[in-house]
């Protein structure tokens with residue numbers, strides 16, 4: 001009801017407002033607050049503005065679910081120049097080409113679940129230690145009511161995100177890709193991959209499976225955990241900064257609202273029960289991009305154009321975080 005549809009999202013004309021929005025990226029919590037104020041003031045009444053499926057330009061069609069976005073597509077290419085164009089003077093190092101602002105940076109993307117998990121229930125039900133508890137190695141994830149699986153969503157967004165980050169010069173590693181490995185990896189291994197890669201930032205991509213009417217995205221931040229092999233204390237601060245920047249940029253890029261069922265409208269939730277966060281030694285967050293069980297959210301999540309925007313929002317948040 002208070003939901004703001006994509007066509008009413010104030011920063012939507014992203015091309016023309018790019019300089020402003022990029023400048024705001026350094027003030028993400030403020031930007032997010034501003035958006036919330038905008039919403040509270042009634043800057044738009046959701047009028048439900050349909051789903052992302054009806055929104056215009058972005059890259060690929062809704063049917064492009066399983067493929068990576070076309071590298072040369074306008075939307076996937078456009079973010080390349082924007083952060084640099086508006087970079088703070090200190091960021092544009094003298095002598096640097098400026099063409100690859102994330103050169104030397106490592107980002108690990110963790111596509112939540114795995115399409116093969118359904119066929120490997122014994123393996124994924126095996127318990128692994130996450131410091132605070134023993135939990136299943138992995139889970140199958142959720143799906144929309146029409147059967148679009150979360151694992152397919154997470155891999156598609158991850159591919160799009162990888163393309164965007166590589167365009168910025170980052171070295172990107174996925175914790176799994178297509179059928180390799182055929183299931184999992186387990187949550188402890190997902191964390192370990194980020195740690196071993198000495199990732200400057202790591203993100204686990206998900207979509208939620210909550211009740212109908214529960215809408216919007218949220219970013220999950222690691223709580224402070226010091227138990228067994230888990231010690232998140234050094235990453236709590238930087239992970240929060242990473243998460244705030246992603247949340248702010250995700251709002252802007254997608255027009256999606258922060259979740260209306262967790263996080264008190266902030267789009268941020270702290271948890272200490274996720275192995276992928278507990279065992280991380282590098283700045284890491286999860287993002288639940290929307291609720292697959294809500295038909296309006298599902299219309300977005302199943303749209304290739306919307307997924308491209310989601311990837312752009314996440315990418316811009318990571319870029320903002322890594323450039324400081």
Ligand code: ZN
Pocket residue numbers: 112113141142150205206207208
């Ligand atoms: Zn998930």
